[in-house]
Amino acid sequence: MTDKEDALSTALDQRLDDLFDEGNLDVEEPKPSVSEKSSAPKDKPQNSRPNNFKATESQQPGGEVMRGLNALLLSMEWEIDDSVMSKYLAEIQRLQELHKDDMFFINFTKMLESIGLYLKRHKVHAHQDTLKILQEIQAGLGLLVDMQDSLSDKEKKIYFNQTYERFQVFRKQITGKSADVTKASLNKNTELVTLIRGIVRKELAMLRKELLEELRSAQPKQP
Amino acid sequence: MALINPKKKEVQVKIVYYGPGRGGKTTNLEYINQKFKSRIKAEMVTVKTYGDRTLFFDFLPLDIGSINGYDIKIQFYTVPGQVKYNATRKLVLRGVDGIVFVADSMGLRREMNIRSLQNLEENLRSFNKDLSRIPLVFQYNKRDLAAHNIALLPLETMQQDLNAKLNAPYLEASAITGDNVALTMKKIISITIGSLKKKLEEK
Structure with missing residues (x-):
C-alpha cells in the first residue's frame, strides 16, 4: 500500500469512526419510525416484542405437528409457484389423513386447502390479503393444536366459528368482486x-x- | 459505477442492501437513521405496503464529508425482498457500487437465502456484472433470536451456503438491537471506496 492510499484509508476510517461512534451519542435509542407507528395496530403496544417478524415466524404455533406447513407458508413469502403450492396442498392432505378423527382439525385444514387452491390458481395475482388470511387461519389451527387438551369442544367450536366467519368474509370479498365485475x-x-x-x-x-x-x-x- | 463530478469535487456512491424478504434490510437502515439522526442530517425515504413490507425501495443518503479534497456522498438503498418485485430489484441494482447481503439466520430461511443470492447474481449478470468483482459484505442477521430459543443456522452453514466461493467479509448481526449494524455499514463503505479508488487509478 502506498503512502497516499494509506492516508486515504486512514482518513476514511477516522471519518467513519467519528460518524458511527455509538459511545458518544446525544440522541435516544431508536424508536419506531412514523410509518411503523401509523401502520401498527393501535391495540398492540409498540416494540412489545424484540421484532415484528417474531410474532408470525418465531413462535410457530402448532409445534412439530405444524412444522412442515409453517415452513411452506414461510416460503410463500419468497415465492408462490406451483411447486410450493403443490407441496403445501400435499402437506394438508397428509395432516388430514393423520387427524381424520379430529373434526375441528379437519375443518380448519379445509379452509386452508380452499385458500391454497385459490392461491395456486392465481399466484401473485391473487387477492392482496390472501397470504394474510392464510397466515391467520394457519396460526389459528396452530393455537388449536397447542391448546388441544385445555379447550372444551364448546370452546373449540366458538373458536372455529370465529375463524370460519373471517374465512367467509374473505371468500365473499373474492367471489363478490368477480361477480360484480361480471x-x-x-x-x-x-x-x-x-x-x-x-x-x-x-x-x-x-x-x-x-x-x-x-x-x-x-x-x-x-x- | 459511482458518479464523480471533478468540477464540484464530489463522489456519489451507491450501496444496496439485498436479501430475502423479511430479512431485516429496512431495519438496518432504520436503525442507522434513528441512531445517528443528529449526524446524518438527512431523511430516510421509505415506501411500505400492507403488512409493513417494502413496496418499492428505501433510500438513505449519507454525506461523510470531504476526504482527499472530494466530498463523498453515499446513497443506501434496500430492495423489496418478495419475488414478484424482481423488476424493481433490477432497477435498484443499476449502477451499484457495493452490496450488503442481509441473510436471515433463522433455520427455516436457509433456502430463501440461497435463492436470494442466486437472484442477485442473475440480476447483476443481466447488467454484465459479476458479483465476485463487486464490493460485498455478508450480514448474518437476527442472531439475537438464539436468546429466544429459536433455531438458527450455524455460522459455518451460512458461510458454506453463501460465502464459500465469494469469500467476502461477513458479520453476525441483529438489526433490531443494532448489534454490528453500524459496523456492517462502515465495512461496506470502506471496501467500496477502496475499490473505487483502485478502479480510477487503473483507468
Whole structure:
C-alpha cells in the first residue's frame, strides 16, 4: 500500500469512526419510525416484542405437528409457484389423513386447502390479503393444536366459528368482486348492443327511405 | 459505477442492501437513521405496503464529508425482498457500487437465502456484472433470536451456503438491537471506496 492510499484509508476510517461512534451519542435509542407507528395496530403496544417478524415466524404455533406447513407458508413469502403450492396442498392432505378423527382439525385444514387452491390458481395475482388470511387461519389451527387438551369442544367450536366467519368474509370479498365485475361487464355489453342495434336500425331505415325515393323517381311518369 | 463530478469535487456512491424478504434490510437502515439522526442530517425515504413490507425501495443518503479534497456522498438503498418485485430489484441494482447481503439466520430461511443470492447474481449478470468483482459484505442477521430459543443456522452453514466461493467479509448481526449494524455499514463503505479508488487509478 502506498503512502497516499494509506492516508486515504486512514482518513476514511477516522471519518467513519467519528460518524458511527455509538459511545458518544446525544440522541435516544431508536424508536419506531412514523410509518411503523401509523401502520401498527393501535391495540398492540409498540416494540412489545424484540421484532415484528417474531410474532408470525418465531413462535410457530402448532409445534412439530405444524412444522412442515409453517415452513411452506414461510416460503410463500419468497415465492408462490406451483411447486410450493403443490407441496403445501400435499402437506394438508397428509395432516388430514393423520387427524381424520379430529373434526375441528379437519375443518380448519379445509379452509386452508380452499385458500391454497385459490392461491395456486392465481399466484401473485391473487387477492392482496390472501397470504394474510392464510397466515391467520394457519396460526389459528396452530393455537388449536397447542391448546388441544385445555379447550372444551364448546370452546373449540366458538373458536372455529370465529375463524370460519373471517374465512367467509374473505371468500365473499373474492367471489363478490368477480361477480360484480361480471355483472357490470354484462350490463355494459347489453347497453352497447342496444346502442349498436339502434344505430343500425336507424341507418337501415334511412337507406330504405332513400331506395324507395330513388325507385319512385326512376319510374316513368304516367301521361 | 459511482458518479464523480471533478468540477464540484464530489463522489456519489451507491450501496444496496439485498436479501430475502423479511430479512431485516429496512431495519438496518432504520436503525442507522434513528441512531445517528443528529449526524446524518438527512431523511430516510421509505415506501411500505400492507403488512409493513417494502413496496418499492428505501433510500438513505449519507454525506461523510470531504476526504482527499472530494466530498463523498453515499446513497443506501434496500430492495423489496418478495419475488414478484424482481423488476424493481433490477432497477435498484443499476449502477451499484457495493452490496450488503442481509441473510436471515433463522433455520427455516436457509433456502430463501440461497435463492436470494442466486437472484442477485442473475440480476447483476443481466447488467454484465459479476458479483465476485463487486464490493460485498455478508450480514448474518437476527442472531439475537438464539436468546429466544429459536433455531438458527450455524455460522459455518451460512458461510458454506453463501460465502464459500465469494469469500467476502461477513458479520453476525441483529438489526433490531443494532448489534454490528453500524459496523456492517462502515465495512461496506470502506471496501467500496477502496475499490473505487483502485478502479480510477487503473483507468
